[in-house]
Amino acid sequence: MWSVTFQNDRRRTASYKTEKGALKAIWKWLKVNEGHAVFLAPEAEPKVFTDSEELPFSEPTELDFYSSGKWLRVRAKAFELYNNSCACCGDTPSRGAILHVDHIKPRSQYPELALDIENLQILCEACNKGKSNLSEKKWR
Known part of the structure; x- marks a missing residue:
C-alpha cells in the first residue's frame, strides 16, 4: 500500500x-x-x-477524448436521439452488431465539431470502419 x-x-x-x-x-x-x-x-x-x-506524467493525450465525461455524455445522448441501430445498414445489437457513435465530419479535420450532437450518427462496427475518417457521408 x-x-x-x-x-x-x-x-x-x-x-x-x-x-x-x-x-x-x-x-x-x-x-x-x-x-x-x-x-x-x-x-x-x-x-x-x-x-x-x-513526476513522469504529462497532460492527457488525444486518446483520452473518448474516456472524457463530456464525450461519454454526448455519446449517450446520440444513442437516445438516433436509436440503437446502424444508420447505414440497420443492424442492431440484438443481431450481434457492435455499435459506434461516428463523427460525420471527422474529428481529425473538424475538431470544433467533436462534441456537436448534429455531427454524430450511429454506425455498426463494419460500416464505421468502411466509412473511416476520410468520408463525410451522413447516413441518418
Whole structure:
C-alpha cells in the first residue's frame, strides 16, 4: 500500500493500491495546488514532491477524448436521439452488431465539431470502419 500526504494550508492523506496511482495523484494535485506531497512507499524512505515536473506524467493525450465525461455524455445522448441501430445498414445489437457513435465530419479535420450532437450518427462496427475518417457521408 502506498500513502501520500498532501500538504498546503490543509493536510490530507490518501492510500493507493499502486505506486503509479499514488504518483499520478501527486502529479494531478501539484498541477493545481501550491504546497508539497509526501510519498510513502513500502520499505522506502519518504520522498517529498514540490513540483509536478518532478513526476513522469504529462497532460492527457488525444486518446483520452473518448474516456472524457463530456464525450461519454454526448455519446449517450446520440444513442437516445438516433436509436440503437446502424444508420447505414440497420443492424442492431440484438443481431450481434457492435455499435459506434461516428463523427460525420471527422474529428481529425473538424475538431470544433467533436462534441456537436448534429455531427454524430450511429454506425455498426463494419460500416464505421468502411466509412473511416476520410468520408463525410451522413447516413441518418
